Amino acid sequence: MDLIIILQAGVASGTVLLFATIGEIFAERSGVLNLGVEGMMLIGAMTAISIALVSGNPWLGLLLAMLASALISQIHAVIAIQFRADQVLSGLALNFAAIGLALVFGEGLSKAGALPLLPRFSIPLLAEIPVIGPIFFTNQSVLVYLGFLLTPAAWYYINRTRPGMHLRAIGEFPAAADALGINVALQRHLYVFAGGALAGLAGATISLAVSPGWFSEMTTSGQGWIAIGLVIFAQWDPLRAAFGAYVFGALRRLILDIQGPVMLLGLANPFFYNPYWGFFLQMVPYAFTILFLVIGSREAMRKRVGAPAALGLPYVRGERGL
Amino acid sequence: MSATASRSRRRWSFPWAIRVEPRMAQPRGFGTAVSLGAVLLALLLGGVVLEIVGGNPLRAYGYMLRASFGNFGVISDTLVKATPLILVGLACTVAFRMRLWNIGAEGQFFMGAFGASAVVLAPLVPPDTPAWLTILAMMVAGFAAGAVWGFIPGILKARLNVNEIITTLMLNYIAIAWVNFFIFAVWTEGGFQMSRVFPKTAWLPRLADYAEQFSQLRGITLHLGLLFGLVAAVIIWWVLDRSQWGYEVRLTGDNPRAARYAGIRIALNTVLVMMLSGGLAGLAGMSEISGVVHRLQGAISPGYGFTGIIIAWLAKLNPLAVVPVSILFGALILAGREIQPSGVPKMIQGIVLVCLIASDFLVRNRVVIVRRSPEA
Numbered sequence: 220m221d222l223i224i225i226l227q228a229g230v231a232s233g234t235v236l237l238f239a240t241i242g243e244i245f246a247e248r249s250g251v252l253n254l255g256v257e258g259m260m261l262i263g264a265m266t267a268i269s270i271a272l273v274s275g276n277p278w279l280g281l282l283l284a285m286l287a288s289a290l291i292s293q294i295h296a297v298i299a300i301q302f303r304a305d306q307v308l309s310g311l312a313l314n315f316a317a318i319g320l321a322l323v324f325g326e327g328l329s330k331a332g333a334l335p336l337l338p339r340f341s342i343p344l345l346a347e348i349p350v351i352g353p354i355f356f357t358n359q360s361v362l363v364y365l366g367f368l369l370t371p372a373a374w375y376y377i378n379r380t381r382p383g384m385h386l387r388a389i390g391e392f393p394a395a396a397d398a399l400g401i402n403v404a405l406q407r408h409l410y411v412f413a414g415g416a417l418a419g420l421a422g423a424t425i426s427l428a429v430s431p432g433w434f435s436e437m438t439t440s441g442q443g444w445i446a447i448g449l450v451i452f453a454q455w456d457p458l459r460a461a462f463g464a465y466v467f468g469a470l471r472r473l474i475l476d477i478q479g480p481v482m483l484l485g486l487a488n489p490f491f492y493n494p495y496w497g498f499f500l501q502m503v504p505y506a507f508t509i510l511f512l513v514i515g516s517r518e519a520m521r522k523r524v525g526a527p528a529a530l531g532l533p534y535v536r537g538e539r540g541l
Numbered sequence: 542m543s544a545t546a547s548r549s550r551r552r553w554s555f556p557w558a559i560r561v562e563p564r565m566a567q568p569r570g571f572g573t574a575v576s577l578g579a580v581l582l583a584l585l586l587g588g589v590v591l592e593i594v595g596g597n598p599l600r601a602y603g604y605m606l607r608a609s610f611g612n613f614g615v616i617s618d619t620l621v622k623a624t625p626l627i628l629v630g631l632a633c634t635v636a637f638r639m640r641l642w643n644i645g646a647e648g649q650f651f652m653g654a655f656g657a658s659a660v661v662l663a664p665l666v667p668p669d670t671p672a673w674l675t676i677l678a679m680m681v682a683g684f685a686a687g688a689v690w691g692f693i694p695g696i697l698k699a700r701l702n703v704n705e706i707i708t709t710l711m712l713n714y715i716a717i718a719w720v721n722f723f724i725f726a727v728w729t730e731g732g733f734q735m736s737r738v739f740p741k742t743a744w745l746p747r748l749a750d751y752a753e754q755f756s757q758l759r760g761i762t763l764h765l766g767l768l769f770g771l772v773a774a775v776i777i778w779w780v781l782d783r784s785q786w787g788y789e790v791r792l793t794g795d796n797p798r799a800a801r802y803a804g805i806r807i808a809l810n811t812v813l814v815m816m817l818s819g820g821l822a823g824l825a826g827m828s829e830i831s832g833v834v835h836r837l838q839g840a841i842s843p844g845y846g847f848t849g850i851i852i853a854w855l856a857k858l859n860p861l862a863v864v865p866v867s868i869l870f871g872a873l874i875l876a877g878r879e880i881q882p883s884g885v886p887k888m889i890q891g892i893v894l895v896c897l898i899a900s901d902f903l904v905r906n907r908v909v910i911v912r913r914s915p916e917a
Contacts, residue, residue, distance in 0.1 A: 495726035516701050
């Protein structure tokens with residue numbers, strides 16, 4: 220069991236969570252809580268496989284996966300923004316509908332043949348750096364590198380650009396943003412759309428790069444929910460989100476790999492000799508999500524940081540409230 | 542909508558406009574009519590999807606109707622499916638009334654099944670215990686195990702303000718892995734992924750048990766769990782709508798600030814409501830394994846916990862309305878088992894929830910088409 224190899228695979232696995240988490244950060248920063256991430260990821264994973272199989276082109280699969288998830292996110296956007304429904308329920312509704320649709324359209328995909336995958340390569344020079352090179356820059360999927368670029372780009376966009384400032388304004392104080400002439404409803408639609416596209420990208424990352432194939436609901440196995448938890452842990456900051464995502468990615472890989480070797484740290488590996496302990500290992504990512512939430516909540520209480528002030532609240536011009 | 546109104550200020554405009562205004566008074570039965578309309582729309586949309594994937598929606602729906610209400614026997618099967626749904630629907634209703642988003646009824650259901658099984662398999666009671674006592678012990682254990690699973694997110698929410706949506710959902714996965722550990726490793730029967738069959742003393746009485754006296758009851762699997770559901774519905778209705786505690790719960794849900802000023806102990810009630818909610822879901826798990834499956838195994842729920850969310854909402858959080866709505870969804874789940882592709886019932890449930898939540902807009906608002914005055 221080579222730690223470097225586990226961490227290398229962990230970075231790839233964490234990329235899935237990274238895309239989903241940053242997508243949800245965009246939606247929540249604009250004031251829209253979207254609990255449909257799991258469903259949108261499943262739609263993305265299903266679309267990516269279907270299109271890649273039919274066309275033989277994984278890139279087309281990736282693109283249409285993003286489009287499909289972004290379009291389905293607008294169900295939630297319309298109900299939450301235009302119809303001003305409760306965003307928790309609306310997001311759950313989107314989640315269930317999207318999971319159902321993905322299962323119906325994905326029927327039989329698990330028996331499909333060889334899947335064209337996205338390319339993997341090493342970055343010349345950077346791969347030479349000791350430790351960091353093999354973990355981050357050697358033989359990774361192109362999507363992993365996209366994740367490295369997306370994280371700082373998202374941070375810069377939110378914190379240093381004018382549209383990013385508008386994004387924060389509509390999430391914190393939509394009435395003020397409205398008074399400045401920002402179209403709150405339109406912007407919120409767009410950020411939910413972007414969040415959907417990134418959730419679709421996350422789904423496609425699973426099915427075309429990290430663990431290729433279609434395993435119905437087990438394709439995502441709750442990672443969309445972990446992403447929503449990570450948003451809270453990350454305090455709506457893409458850089459903290461990346462940290463959390465890669466930690467969880469490494470954790471997932473560690474759990475898969477720890478059962479393999481006969482010896483562990485010079486001792487007999489208890490997970491090898493008691494294969495049923497694997498069920499407790501399976502619980503670890505979910506238990507860690509709760510732990511991360513507790514840590515995040517305590518820190519938020521202490522530092523008095525919190526969710527975007529208008530998160531979950533519909534904006535109606537002229538009504539009292541935020 | 543406001544966007545349409547502002548755009549109309551320029552030159553030519555469409556002579557009619559859609560205006561949305563808050564609805565002050567509702568005609569009697571309007572809410573129910575809109576909900577029914579939403580369900581019909583959802584079935585229609587589901588049919589369109591079935592058509593796209595190459596199914597025959599009319600035949601599928603006709604088949605579903607016959608397979609769930611066609612004769613006395615299948616009506617009994619429908620009620621058997623509705624039994625756990627009533628209890629998880631009530632579990633979600635209790636929590637949602639306080640605006641606590643318990644998405645973890647699925648995990649609480651599994652823990653309830655585990656707790657009830659432990660009574661027989663651990664065993665917590667001696668094997669020669671009379672049936673009524675065994676079943677009572679299983680009910681208590683199932684309720685308690687579910688309540689523990691509700692206590693964890695409840696206390697985290699009350700003490701540390703940890704988002705209960707995520708914690709309850711994460712606990713679902715943990716509960717399923719927990720039950721899997723026991724059916725694979727501890728209580729496995731001959732290496733199969735299930736426990737041994739419970740002794741007859743741990744079975745809830747079924748109508749078929751009386752086939753010797755009444756021959757028409759032969760093969761009717763309806764069991765005592767349905768009575769648990771009906772009694773629980775009445776109790777929960779009384780607690781929520783008639784008791785002082787229920788008033789506190791509803792007030793906290795509708796207006797937490799007012800509740801705090803009124804001196805209601807919100808943190809305590811958060812924990813209690815989550816435990817009651819989890820306990821009800823746990824009781825559903827107990828009723829399912831004691832009344833239907835008669836052993837602990839992995840595939841005991843086709844997502845009952847999630848269907849409970851939809852049921853609670855379709856019943857407008859009214860505990861008594863949960864019963865008929867659960868029967869409807871029991872039929873859907875029963876008939877859906879044989880429909881291909883297998884995701885269809887899940888998809889229809891999801892679309893029902895989408896349509897239902899969207900349709901609420903019509904209940905809260907009037908949509909009127911008005912003629913624009915020329916100067917506008």
